[in-house]
Amino acid sequence: MAKVVVLGAGISGHTAVSYLRKNLSKEHEVVIVSPNSNYQWVPSNIWIGIGRMKPEQCTFPLAPLYKKKNITYIQAKVTTFHPEGDHEIEKGFVTTQYVVGDKKGETVKIDYDYLINATGPKLNFEATEGLKPGTHNTTSVCTYGHAMHAWNDLKKSIDRMKNGEQVKIVIGTGHAKATCQGAAFEYIMNVEQELHRYNVRDKATITWISNEYEVGDFGMDGLTVNMGNQLMSSKDLIEMVFEDRGIRIIKRAGVYKVEEGKVYYENLDGDHKVEAFDFAMLIPAFSGHGFKAYDKTGNDITDKLFKGFMIVDADYTAKPYEEWTVQDWPETYQNPNYQNIFAPGIAFAPPHTISKPRTSKNGTPIFPAPPRTGMPSGITAKLVADNIVEMIKKGGDHLHHLGSMGNMGAACIASTGFGILKGKGVTITTNPIVPDYKKYPETGRINSKTIGDLGLAGHWVKLALHYAFLYKAKMKPFWWLIPE
Amino acid sequence: MAKKITRFQKFIMHNPFIQFFKFIYLNIKILNVVAMGHGGTRNGKK
Numbered sequence: 001m002a003k004v005v006v007l008g009a010g011i012s013g014h015t016a017v018s019y020l021r022k023n024l025s026k027e028h029e030v031v032i033v034s035p036n037s038n039y040q041w042v043p044s045n046i047w048i049g050i051g052r053m054k055p056e057q058c059t060f061p062l063a064p065l066y067k068k069k070n071i072t073y074i075q076a077k078v079t080t081f082h083p084e085g086d087h088e089i090e091k092g093f094v095t096t097q098y099v100v101g102d103k104k105g106e107t108v109k110i111d112y113d114y115l116i117n118a119t120g121p122k123l124n125f126e127a128t129e130g131l132k133p134g135t136h137n138t139t140s141v142c143t144y145g146h147a148m149h150a151w152n153d154l155k156k157s158i159d160r161m162k163n164g165e166q167v168k169i170v171i172g173t174g175h176a177k178a179t180c181q182g183a184a185f186e187y188i189m190n191v192e193q194e195l196h197r198y199n200v201r202d203k204a205t206i207t208w209i210s211n212e213y214e215v216g217d218f219g220m221d222g223l224t225v226n227m228g229n230q231l232m233s234s235k236d237l238i239e240m241v242f243e244d245r246g247i248r249i250i251k252r253a254g255v256y257k258v259e260e261g262k263v264y265y266e267n268l269d270g271d272h273k274v275e276a277f278d279f280a281m282l283i284p285a286f287s288g289h290g291f292k293a294y295d296k297t298g299n300d301i302t303d304k305l306f307k308g309f310m311i312v313d314a315d316y317t318a319k320p321y322e323e324w325t326v327q328d329w330p331e332t333y334q335n336p337n338y339q340n341i342f343a344p345g346i347a348f349a350p351p352h353t354i355s356k357p358r359t360s361k362n363g364t365p366i367f368p369a370p371p372r373t374g375m376p377s378g379i380t381a382k383l384v385a386d387n388i389v390e391m392i393k394k395g396g397d398h399l400h401h402l403g404s405m406g407n408m409g410a411a412c413i414a415s416t417g418f419g420i421l422k423g424k425g426v427t428i429t430t431n432p433i434v435p436d437y438k439k440y441p442e443t444g445r446i447n448s449k450t451i452g453d454l455g456l457a458g459h460w461v462k463l464a465l466h467y468a469f470l471y472k473a474k475m476k477p478f479w480w481l482i483p484e
Numbered sequence: 485m486a487k488k489i490t491r492f493q494k495f496i497m498h499n500p501f502i503q504f505f506k507f508i509y510l511n512i513k514i515l516n517v518v519a520m521g522h523g524g525t526r527n528g529k530k
């Protein structure tokens with residue numbers, strides 16, 4: 001009988017635990033540890049942030065589902081990793097701390113035969129002075145709680161505009177090395193459309209601020225999309241969309257401080273500038289959680305498991321951008337030092353960024369971190385689960401299921417306005433995610449599989465995916481037929 | 485200077501009848517991307 005422990009119940013962790021339970025017989029124990037009581041479909045948080053959806057439409061409680069599906073659910077946060085056990089416990093274990101109930105604050109050791117670290121990122125608001133929501137008047141849409149706060153603040157700005165005031169809106173990345181430009185892009189476009197809906201668009205100056213060298217980078221070094229009758233760079237596509245909506249652009253910007261109504265940033269020319277705002281939504285940098293790891297005798301072995309995020313089968317050799325290859329990227333998400341530990345989704349340490357590193361004239365790195373999106377999170381979680389199931393059922397340690405981001409396609413559906421008839425979307429598919437210029441010298445990607453489209457249909461696709469993925473996450477009948 | 489979205493392009497983008505067929509096309513395209521599967525990039529593995 002094997003015991004598989006999954007840390008984190010986000011897109012990656014929940015996907016992993018769903019497939020583990022589906023494919024392992026009852027004799028094997030499947031455990032999930034998460035401090036959260038709800039599952040959240042993160043891609044729809046932007047719609048909470050404009051008041052078009054409520055949190056209960058994008059979340060559901062985890063405990064009843066896991067109880068029904070014979071998945072042991074422990075509402076706790078992980079604190080330390082002990083892959084070699086200790087003097088009391090032979091197997092690897094993690095120490096966790098209960099976060100609710102009578103046992104709140106108590107620690108418990110959870111041992112495992114296989115461990116999936118799907119803890120995702122830490123939202124590192126602290127990396128930007130003053131950025132944390134509630135410190136000054138910036139907001140975020142990274143969680144449904146933050147998105148509700150963003151909507152409340154946006155409503156106040158809309159009321160001010162209805163009273164005739166001019167309002168400055170600033171949306172984008174809140175750190176020189178932030179990622180999730182896609183989410184910020186969706187949000188700025190949705191806000192712009194909502195202002196039309198409230199008849200106050202003429203009262204707002206809307207500005208996109210980003211660490212991208214060119215708009216449309218999205219942390220993927222940009223891409224060339226097939227628009228049907230022409231190839232178009234993502235730079236040209238997004239510039240066209242921003243121009244159409246009257247959105248100002250500040251690019252190559254590393255935000256480093258926020259004060260009430262002011263965003264401070266440095267650009268690649270080394271200039272320090274200030275942008276005033278009345279309403280701002282800025283995505284923070286992501287970081288690892290700062291977990292520590294110890295060996296059997298209690299020695300610190302954190303470096304064997306973590307470099308910020310969890311170390312996996314990537315090539316971490318430091319090398320210049322010109323020498324990066326897709327082979328640098330992991331395929332199995334297995335830790336090389338402890339082969340029963342895996343880190344899919346956002347929890348793994350990438351070998352480097354995808355976008356070209358750049359530093360300002362002052363030496364400040366200003367470039368996007370790799371994109372961390374739902375589709376690869378789900379794909380990598382499933383392949384990790386499939387590999388573990390095979391190892392349990394068939395023995396051996398050869399991992400047959402592989403999924404490098406250099407050999408994986410993804411669809412990015414960016415809503416640019418909500419509404420069944422007035423909605424809009426930018427639909428991009430890309431294959432592969434990490435460009436492979438050796439295999440595809442022209443654009444780094446397969447042109448026929450890397451498409452772009454603008455229009456109402458994109459909104460319908462994103463809305464359909466919202467319902468489909470919540471259906472899948474709730475493990476309703478035939479949920480497994482819906483691909484990641 | 486940014487390219488502009490033409491009035492004709494906007495008509496196509498916003499027309500629900502046309503976009504219905506675009507919705508079907510996009511879903512097929514996305515499924516095609518997913519159906520291609522994924523694999524490794526080392527040792528000639530798929």
